């Protein structure tokens with residue numbers, strides 16, 4: 001039927017649920033029209049209930065096209081018969097209006113415009129028919145008023161239900177999009193863009209409140225070797241598990257982001273250099289002491305190198321990160337599996353063109 005809803009099973013679940021509501025309304029109508037001595041309309045409702053039962057079953061079996069056609073046929077036929085038999089004042093035509101949002105949401109472009117025009121023609125045609133012709137089976141004015149309010153209430157309730165459903169789908173789609181835009185799929189940590197944005201917010205907060213803050217870069221040692229020897233999947237598993245270790249070892253409000261392939265960036269608010277170094281050691285130990293089993297049946301040693309620096313009042317995030325990066329470079333060049341915390345870039349490194 002459409003492209004937009006084909007990937008949204010919840011849409012079809014709502015359509016299926018609507019069949020139950022509609023069938024319940026038709027059962028009520030069966031009683032009402034028998035009481036009003038309108039047997040034709042009463043038995044029309046029995047056929048409607050049967051159609052909704054088949055549509056419900058078809059939605060359950062994912063025969064969405066068939067189910068939707070049945071619902072369409074029932075609503076159009078019911079609205080037309082109700083209007084022709086007891087008049088426009090019955091309010092049966094309101095049910096047709098429920099197709100406006102349904103069509104606009106589920107169809108696209110010319111198909112949607114054509115379907116909406118057909119719906120308009122049907123609605124206007126029904127009005128003109130009742131304008132030019134008297135109802136075939138009129139009921140008393142009071143009964144007509146009762147039927148009108150019943151129909152109005154049902155349509156009101158269904159519109160509200162659909163409105164809440166569409167609003168819920170939009171906000172859940174937005175949440176998914178935001179998540180996709182800010183989270184790294186493999187590790188479920190913040191991606192680089194989001195980690196940087198959050199880090200910059202924390203930096204301003206630290207500046208405003210004169211609080212210490214440290215940044216840490218953590219890079220897995222010889223990761224290429226892990227991929228080469230044990231395969232890319234094993235490499236992915238290692239990245240995922242290291243993300244878990246970091247989440248376990250760090251505080252809730254620390255920012256952990258995947259900065260690049262096998263490199264992670266961590267911002268530790270309200271943490272000075274000495275304390276950040278202690279946390280870095282704790283992380284390094286947790287990674288190094290973990291039993292990393294392999295499919296080959298033996299364990300491998302995985303280690304990480306860490307570089308840390310503390311934020312200076314009013315400096316940019318890039319400057320802070322540059323020092324943490326230099327510290328990481330020092331950890332790597334001094335043999336890896338170590339933590340280096342610096343507050344100034346050593347002269348002998350500053351004088352060389354360090355580009356990592």
Ligand SMILES: Nc1nc2c(ncn2[C@@H]2O[C@H](COP(=O)(O)OP(=O)(O)OP(=O)(O)O)[C@@H](O)[C@H]2O)c(=O)[nH]1
Nearest residue numbers: 219220221222223224225227232233235236261262
């Ligand atoms: N499995 C996996 N590997 C990745 C991913 N992203 C990057 N890598 C790999 O990470 C490796 C990084 O290699 P290098 O930059 O040479 O670093 P290294 O081998 O860890 O060496 P040192 O950092 O110097 O200890 C490369 O082989 C990348 O292909 C990923 O998402 N999954």
